[in-house]
Amino acid sequence: MALGLKNVQSKENGNRRSFLKWLLGFGIFSTIASVLIPVIGYLIPPERGSTAGGGRVLVGTTLDIPFGMGKVVQLGNKPVIVINTPQGITAFSAICTHLGCIVDWDAERQLILCPCHDGLFNPQTGAVIAGPPPAPLPPVPVSLEDEEIYLGEA
Amino acid sequence: MNDQVIDRPTSLAQRVIDWMDERYELRSLLDAMLHVYVPREAKTFYLGGITLFLFFMQASSGILLTLYYQPTPDTAYNSVLFITSDVSFGWLIRSVHAWGANLMIVACVLHLLRVFFQGAYKRPREITWVLGVFLLFITLGFGFTGYLLPWDQRAFWATTVGTESAGAVPVIGDFLLNFIRGGATVSDVTLTRFFGIHTLVLPVSLAAVLLVHIVLIHQHGLANPKKPAGQVKPDEEPGIPFFPHYILDEAIAWYIVLAVLVILASLFPAGLEAKANPLETPAHIKPEWYFLSLYQFLKLVPRTVGVLTPVAAAPLLILLPFLDRNPEVAPAKRPRMIAAGVLLLLAITILTVWGHFS
Amino acid sequence: MFARVLEKLMKQRVTWIAAFVVIAIIVPGGFAKAFSAAPPSPEQGATEVMPPSPGLTSPDLAPLSQGPLARSPDESPNNCFKCHANLPGPHGGIASKWDASVHGRAGIACADCHGGNPETDEMILAMSPEAGFIGVPPRRDIPALCGGCHSDVERMRQFNIPTDQLPKYQESVHGVKLAQGDIRVAICTDCHGSHDVLKASDPNAAVSPYNVPYLCAKCHSDEALMEPYGLPTDQLDIYEKSVHGEALLGRKDIRAPSCASCHGSHAAKPPTSDEVVNVCGKCHTATQKLYEESLHARIGDAAPKCWTCHGTHDIIKPSEDNFLHPEPLVDQPCGECHVDDTTFRMEAARFESPEDRRCDTCHHPTSWVMTQIKAMKNALVEAQEAYQAAEDAIQDAAARGMIVNDAEVLLTEAHTSIIRARAVVHTTKLTRVTELTDDAKEAAIKARDLADTKLADNLFRRRAMVVVIGIIAINIVGLIALKYQLNRHSEGS
Structure with missing residues (x-):
């Protein structure tokens, strides 16, 4: 009787112990997995998306933006207007300081034009010439190497 | 006992340990490290261990972040943006790092308070306390230098405001300001400087101090919060075995902290403001919450006083075990010290809350 | 040619009159000085009684050497000011107002408008009709009085201000009515003040752009005054609520138009139907x-x-x-x-x-044009809705801590196109509008897709979080169980 009871107990104990072992094994394994999955995912280099970047970015050549012309390009995820002026290549944030429209190049007047409310900006300095914009366009560092136009600081 | 062990069929793990032990005598080292006892009365709330765990989390997530981070003003912001929005799980690593920093400071401060209120810093544990306070300062240094690295508006201006106060130190103020910023203003030099401090100087310092801190704890064992160290007889009570009992509790505590970290990082991931613009000061610049009390204090008192008070208070905190000669550890037997501690804590809390809402 | 000769003659005549007047002033002045017991030297007078007045003491702003009005050619003391500044009642105020005014600073003094002789300190002599004293000039004569100096190109050249105000005024509704003998209409002093004339660029001036709406309203909101002309009196109230009033008076945007920007100031009259496009186009060029x-x-x-x-x-x-009535209208005969x-x-x-x-x-309602109008309106509404949906999705994603910079750029593009499309409505050409609204919709849909991807990513994060928390919970349970077993084990042994 006593022997039988002890037997049952030890069997129960054995069951419990193996369950516990299984639980701890699962725990260790799942913990390692839930750490390793993000880390490995992180280590695999992603394709450089739209928000990537930094440093100098090649945005085109003087063939794309000939003398007296301007073009809006993307720098990271910000539109930037690059202009080939008589005083050299200049670049400004293309977001109008009035209501946030994207400015454009007016080749006829040789000025930066915001098409929304006719704000005009100086292509050399970004200063407001006419219209409602309250502030000049912030400049973006730009450099020219041979024919290649780079945005961002060297 | 020994015979039985030898007779048993040994597992692979056992065989590896045996192999190592034969050559390096690791078992005795491990035994010495693990087979210690924790007094039954000791209530650590596992805070020291949690801080250690968070340090490991910070170190590993920090190392991962350096794989993509670029410490120059032109690229820092975009690289952080890249990590956060393009790299898979980049948001997680960054958010864990950001939240981990906050939790680590919380754990560190709570650990200090626990030791203070239990009188655990008293003889013979003076040096352990001193090193612990250094660890807290290093942790705060991590917070301060790490905050600048994303190079967004908040980072830039919080650092500007934070470093500005160094200029109020009499005589050497200007030099100090210049030294911290690496120039008159927060600039590219500041960024590389902070990056170097954050990823090399501080981790190495912290690891070194931490190692000694832990070795000293091991030498003394944990303090008994009921009796001064001199009155505890060595074999009065065996206490709880450090391994596996205490370690097990510690592991549970770590899992809970990990869960908190995961929840915070998932529901409130680290954001990014507009790129730093030195020409445009945003409204309501404030330093991180752990510097808020200091920041608010600086606003209330004359600048020189405001800057010199923490400079004077730091040595007091460091040298506390040498200043407080009362051997008693029970709070009831050292009312003045406890009252001073509570008052200071209250003042810091009020200043922090005030700073938050002002 | 003829006009020039006439002008020359006129000028000569003016010079003659001036010379005569100058003599008329100097001679009695000289007499007065000769007869007074202790004639104070001009310098002494200046230091003793006269308050510091840069206009009167600095030599570069010396009074005009020749002029049509009664005043002495040299730097003689302004005795009118000396007495009036110390008089009780409104006189003292007038004197100090004049002192701070453009005229006070430029040395245009009392006698230039009121006549009289400022040289003598004898009240009776100074304000005698013989000395040209006219007192308060009659309202009818004021435009001509001000115009006497302000129409003189040579005289105004140093101040760089126009000289056409008088002829403009004479053409304005105000000027025409004044010429007809209606002295209730606005004259120079009603807007510019009399003694306290300030530059229009001075924010304290009643004619500064920020104050113009209230200035005009002083009369034009006065029902009793406007009643005989049959004019409404609610323009200020209406203007204040308009985009222009909001901008000028609310946001203090100096570029926003005040009354004078559209009606003119000196030539004030309502723009006519053939003028209005140009009037609005002054600012709304595009x-x-x-x-x-x-x-x-x-x-x-x-x-x-x-x-x-x-x-x-x-x-x-x-x-x-603004396209259509909310309820369709019944076709009219x-x-x-x-x-x-x-x-x-x-x-x-x-x-x-x-x-x-x-x-x-x-x-x-049934015309071909109406189908175009409806299509135009729908294109704009659809673009606006697409924009709104994208904006909401982006805001939602941002609120969940997602980085939305790339989507915001697309949203800006959509915004630009919508603003341009709205402007292009003025061409009344449907295709020009739809071209832009299509661009806007395309950009907005792209932005929305990006935001939706981010929201989906966020959902994944939350789900992953739940799984990880589950795993952690299992681990904790396992460890607690292990601890329990350990305790039992150590108790047992």
Whole structure:
């Protein structure tokens, strides 16, 4: 009787112990997995998306933006207007300081034009010439190497 | 006992340990490290261990972040943006790092308070306390230098405001300001400087101090919060075995902290403001919450006083075990010290809350 | 040629009169000085009694050496000021106001407008009709009095101000009525002040742009005053609520128009129907250009102009609701608009209520034009809705801590296109509008897709979080169980 009871107990104990072992094994394994999955995912280099970047970015050549012309390009995820002026290549944030429209190049007047409310900006300095914009366009560092136009600081 | 062990069929793990032990005598080292006892009365709330765990989390997530981070003003912001929005799980690593920093400071401060209120810093544990306070300062240094690295508006201006106060130190103020910023203003030099401090100087310092801190704890064992160290007889009570009992509790505590970290990082991931613009000061610049009390204090008192008070208070905190000669550890037997501690804590809390809402 | 000669002659005559007047002043002045017991030297007088007045003491702003009005040519003491500054009542105020005014600073003194002799300190002599004293000039004469100096190109050259105010004023409604003998109309001093004339660029001046609406309203909101002319008196109240009033008075945007920007100041009168496009186009250049491409611009006087749709004093921010009445209108009989088969007329009264400044007030509900209008409106509404949906999704994603910079750029593009599309409505050309609204919709949909991807990513994060928390919970349970077993084990042994 006593022997039988002890037997049952030890069997129960054995069951419990193996369950516990299984639980701890699962725990260790799942913990390692839930750490390793993000880390490995992180280590695999992603394709450089739209928000990537930094440093100098090649945005085109003087063939794309000939003398007296301007073009809006993307720098990271910000539109930037690059202009080939008589005083050299200049670049400004293309977001109008009035209501946030994207400015454009007016080749006829040789000025930066915001098409929304006719704000005009100086292509050399970004200063407001006419219209409602309250502030000049912030400049973006730009450099020219041979024919290649780079945005961002060297 | 020994015979039985030898007779048993040994597992692979056992065989590896045996192999190592034969050559390096690791078992005795491990035994010495693990087979210690924790007094039954000791209530650590596992805070020291949690801080250690968070340090490991910070170190590993920090190392991962350096794989993509670029410490120059032109690229820092975009690289952080890249990590956060393009790299898979980049948001997680960054958010864990950001939240981990906050939790680590919380754990560190709570650990200090626990030791203070239990009188655990008293003889013979003076040096352990001193090193612990250094660890807290290093942790705060991590917070301060790490905050600048994303190079967004908040980072830039919080650092500007934070470093500005160094200029109020009499005589050497200007030099100090210049030294911290690496120039008159927060600039590219500041960024590389902070990056170097954050990823090399501080981790190495912290690891070194931490190692000694832990070795000293091991030498003394944990303090008994009921009796001064001199009155505890060595074999009065065996206490709880450090391994596996205490370690097990510690592991549970770590899992809970990990869960908190995961929840915070998932529901409130680290954001990014507009790129730093030195020409445009945003409204309501404030330093991180752990510097808020200091920041608010600086606003209330004359600048020189405001800057010199923490400079004077730091040595007091460091040298506390040498200043407080009362051997008693029970709070009831050292009312003045406890009252001073509570008052200071209250003042810091009020200043922090005030700073938050002002 | 003839005009020039006449002008020369006039000038000569003026010089003669001036010389005569100068003599007339100096001679009695000299007598007065000779007869007074202790004549104070001009310097002493200046230091003792006269308050510091840069206009009177600094040599570079010395009084004009020759002029048509009664004043001495040299730097003689202004005795009018000396007495009046110390008089009780309004006189002292007048003196100090004058002292701070442009005229005080430029050395244009009391006698220049009021006549009299400022040289003598004998009250009776100074203010005698013989000395040219006229007291308060009559309202009718004031424009000419001010114009006496302000029309003189040579005299005004140093101040760099125009000299055409008098002729402009004479053409204005105010000037015409004054010439007819109506002295209730505004004259120079009503707007510029008399003793306290300040530059228009001085924010304290009543004629500074920020103050102009209130200045005009001083009379034009006065029902009793306006009643004989049959003019409304609610323009200020209406203007204050308009986009222009909001900008000028609320946001202090100096570029926003005040009354004078559209009505003119000296030549104040309402713009006429053939002027209004140019008046609004002074600032809204881009819109004017677009309007001039439209059919509306080519049908002359009967055509809808800016104010037909936007109103005048009550211009508010236009929206897509400006196209059609909320309830479709019943088609009106032909005679309502068309005189005969070929001509039609536009009565301003039909657009008085803002409710009626809509396309379907004129265009038949069943006409081909109406289908174009409806298509235009729908294109704009759809673009706006797409933009709104994208914006909401982006905001939602941002609120969940996602980085949305790339989506915001697309949203900006959509925004630009919508603003341009709204402007292009002025050309009345459907394809030009849809071109831009299509761009806007495309950008907005792209932005929305990006935001939706981010939201999906966020959902994944939350789900992953739940799984990880589950795993952690299992681990904790396992460890607790292990601890339990350990405790039992150590108790047992």
